[in-house]
């Protein structure tokens with residue numbers, strides 16, 4: 001579903017003498033198969049969001065080759081958009097001034113979702129994510145947790161084969177977090193949706209991901225199961241300690 | 250594409266319909282404010298018989314065609330100039346994950362019809378001048394064509410200005426000079442400007458094809474700069490070339506898009 005082959009992305013920053021090149025991602029390779037649930041970990045500035053932007057066609061890689069759902073994201077960006085769902089926890093992809101329901105209607109048209117399919121899907125998602133209370137509220141008036149649920153719904157209305165989430169649990173309270181995890185697990189199990197998510201919350205990883213990839217300074221440092229991850233630092237109690245050990249190593 | 254445009258524009262219109270009073274005031278405001286332009290033209294003609302060799306109604310004809318093209322382009326696509334705001338706010342990332350071109354999403358973002366005031370004003374000026382000039386019917390076909398060509402030219406300049414912002418963050422001002430400057434420039438007969446400038450806006454930034462060259466045909470006037478007669482008919486070609494250049498620049502800009510670090 002996702003193929004990343006020797007991908008690099010650098011940015012030139014600063015002017016004049018202070019000009020330098022930041023290598024956000026270097027020589028990154030991995031593949032994610034259909035139906036997998038993968039956690040993408042790494043310290044701040046490791047290159048997670050940059051990777052996700054390349055997978056979704058927002059950024060063109062400086063080197064290497066990316067394929068998502070069989071398409072080159074840079075060349076076939078709009079075609080790819082129909083096959084993937086994307087959620088940025090840090091910002092909404094919804095229309096700020098529109099009621100949630102209107103945003104969804106707009107998405108139905110943009111993604112050319114059949115009306116009957118759309119209503120079936122929306123009913124299902126609204127039920128699972130408990131949207132009933134705020135479907136007619138403008139997005140700017142929603143709380144963070146409500147907005148996040150709205151964003152996840154928006155990303156799934158066209159039934160994408162791949163769901164890519166950048167920090168989907170950031171800022172959520174315990175109850176919302178548990179609900180979001182239950183929802184994502186169910187989505188993956190029942191619909192077979194391939195999921196790739198970044199997070200700083202290791203609870204997300206423990207509860208959801210069979211596979212973990214760890215990136216640091218733009219390079220892949222670990223790729224394996226959660227148990228493999230624990231085994232890299234035997235004797236440490238929590239997953240937090242294990243990961244902290246890897247980040248500082 | 251047209252359907253998507255209409256859908257998005259309609260959605261924004263509905264969202265802004267919550268504030269009908271502000272909409273009415275802005276429309277009226279732009280109608281009145283641009284009306285002052287015309288007052289300016291009348292004042293000039295209080296003191297003189299001609300401006301650059303052109304009479305009052307000829308100048309009004311130029312003003313009306315340029316104003317109509319510009320106001321239409323501004324209403325339909327002028328929002329693409331706000332690219333750098335979207336880049337900074339991160340909302341441009343969001344547009345790139347939708348199955349619709351970013352250009353259409355930019356153009357329709359917060360779509361409003363306040364500029365209808367400007368459009369109505371320009372159409373009115375054109376409507377007053379045409380019967381007075383009474384050009385032969387056989388030349389009238391050029392009038393709608395030149396408005397459309399002007400629309401395409403101004404839209405392309407808006408798009409070029411947007412594309413430039415992928416590279417430079419403070420490009421809006423540069424682009425403004427060409428769009429708003431171009432609109433002001435073409436409101437008057439080009440004969441009031443120097444020959445070098447007119448060559449520039451004929452062969453480099455093809456603003457002369459917004460209305461000047463086609464108007465020479467409609468009004469059956471000699472070219473004060475002695476440029477070839479066939480230039481009067483190449484507005485569609487000039488508009489098309491500029492549109493292709495703008496589309497390429499826009500695509501190249503998206504390829505170079507850097508997003509933001511957070």
Ligand SMILES: Nc1ncnc2c1ncn2[C@@H]1O[C@H](COP(=O)(O)OP(=O)(O)OP(=O)(O)O)[C@@H](O)[C@H]1O
Nearest residue numbers: 011024043044045046047048049050507508509510
């Ligand atoms: N548009 C940009 N311009 C310049 N530098 C950038 C840009 N985007 C990212 N970077 C740099 O690339 C590196 C990786 O950033 P990225 O956002 O991918 O990190 P991240 O793993 O998502 O971090 P976080 O956990 O803090 O979200 C950082 O050093 C960042 O400063």
Ligand SMILES: [Mg+2]
Nearest residue numbers: 048049050166
């Ligand atoms: Mg990030």
